[in-house]
Amino acid sequence: MAVIDVMGLTKKYGSRHPTAALRDVDLRVEEGTVLGLLGENGAGKTTLIKMLAGLLVPDHGSGRVLGYDLLRESRAIRASVSLVAPTADVGLDNNLTVRQNLVFWAPIYGLYGAHARRRIDELLDRLGLREKEHAWPMHISAGQRQRLALARSLLAENRLVFLDEPTNKLDAEGVRSVRTLIADLNRQHGVTIVLTTHVMEEAEELCTEIALLHAGALIRHAETRALVRSLNEERPIEVELAQGSAMPALRPQSFPGAVRVDVKRASGGSGVLLTIWSRDIPSTTPAVVEFVRSQGLEVRRMTSERLTLDDVFRLAARPVGEDDR
Ligand SMILES: Nc1ncnc2c1ncn2[C@@H]1O[C@H](COP(=O)(O)OP(=O)(O)OP(=O)(O)O)[C@@H](O)[C@H]1O
Ligand SMILES: [Mg+2]
The missing domain is CATH 3.40.50.300 (P-loop containing nucleotide triphosphate hydrolases)
Incomplete structure (x- = not known):
């Protein structure tokens, strides 16, 4: 009722x-x-x-x-x-x-x-x-x-x-x-x-x-x-590795929920920036942490975006039909 x-x-x-x-x-x-x-x-x-x-x-x-x-x-x-x-x-x-x-x-x-x-x-x-x-x-x-x-x-x-x-x-x-x-x-x-x-x-x-x-x-x-x-579609987890780190070979399949992985030189520095795009941040994050640990990589910074009200409005204001897939 x-x-x-x-x-x-x-x-x-x-x-x-x-x-x-x-x-x-x-x-x-x-x-x-x-x-x-x-x-x-x-x-x-x-x-x-x-x-x-x-x-x-x-x-x-x-x-x-x-x-x-x-x-x-x-x-x-x-x-x-x-x-x-x-x-x-x-x-x-x-x-x-x-x-x-x-x-x-x-x-x-x-x-x-x-x-x-x-x-x-x-x-x-x-x-x-x-x-x-x-x-x-x-x-x-x-x-x-x-x-x-x-x-x-x-x-x-x-x-x-x-x-x-x-x-x-x-x-x-x-x-x-x-x-x-x-x-x-x-x-x-x-x-x-x-x-x-x-x-x-x-x-x-x-x-x-x-x-x-x-x-x-x-x-x-x-x-x-x-x-x-619908809001959690493809959000980045960023991992910045310290100077001198080798570029690790990565595949999205290594991390549950991940859809894409970008590896590039960190801007302004000599470190490496990994960006793991995920549809399921809570599942992907622990796998990324485990990967970094098992490879013995030196991490400078790791961030994973959290939803804010701004995101809610930005995404909710999209034209009808783009979401709720
Ligand atoms: N008694 C009132 N007289 C004139 N304008 C009002 C009155 N009450 C609310 N408004 C106006 O109506 C609009 C909606 O106000 P409302 O209080 O419903 O917002 P709200 O979503 O509850 O905001 P908040 O998060 O600040 O509590 C605002 O532009 C506000 O300035
Ligand atoms: Mg109010």
Whole structure:
């Protein structure tokens, strides 16, 4: 069942010099998906999320979220979804402790008594807030406030959760616990999640699908695996060998995933530069390391390119039909 099914969503902000924040966006998301919305600052991610959560009315377009009409039943949508904005911590009550904030909200989300206590304990533990449960929100760090805002929204146990940059202020530990929580919500409870992030690695780890927004337009929506596969076509591993190294005889067949090998003099130096083009960097890299070691070659530098958001956009903007082979 599609929990999100919208067509032609368009939004312009301002009347004097209107900026098109969203242009004609169609989006369909099946239940149980973790969808990552990626795009540069100002691409329209937050605008789209607010619209899907029933907080912002489109200028044009229509559709349904959880079966409710986007235009006529936005109230019901707002009551049925969770949304955690990057500024959600602003809404915390500073006259209540961390725990009291959650106790206050629990009945509003329909949680009472022992059930509420269990859920609050679980969220405090999982988000690393147990030590701070009796602290005041203004006395905890920005990242801890963000975790508290997340805990508050997740009290609701909704089937559809929107997370706008859920890990942006968090330290490594916080990133790990929030990512695990997101994955568990999805796998154990079947919650559908739409999140935004600027971290490609996060999208790759968590999301089953990725949608790319660029200047208000949805330029690509694909399964993460298919997208990453299409991006991973022929990427270089470079190995620079020290001065005086003999040119080794190399064949791509020596390395799993490799398609081509170039050997030339390193620019400006007297060393040798090997470039191994691979369609499967994770398999090729260890074989290259093993080769270099077994030949006793002296390596000056070895680099293998990692995907960046820039690559995603460069490749995603290619004409239709060139990818998804
Ligand atoms: N309330 C507003 N009034 C006027 N313009 C707005 C408003 N909110 C957003 N915009 C504009 O709409 C466009 C899309 O903004 P949006 O916040 O959706 O981007 P985003 O993809 O979430 O970016 P970021 O990665 O920075 O969070 C931008 O050009 C932004 O300046
Ligand atoms: Mg945003």
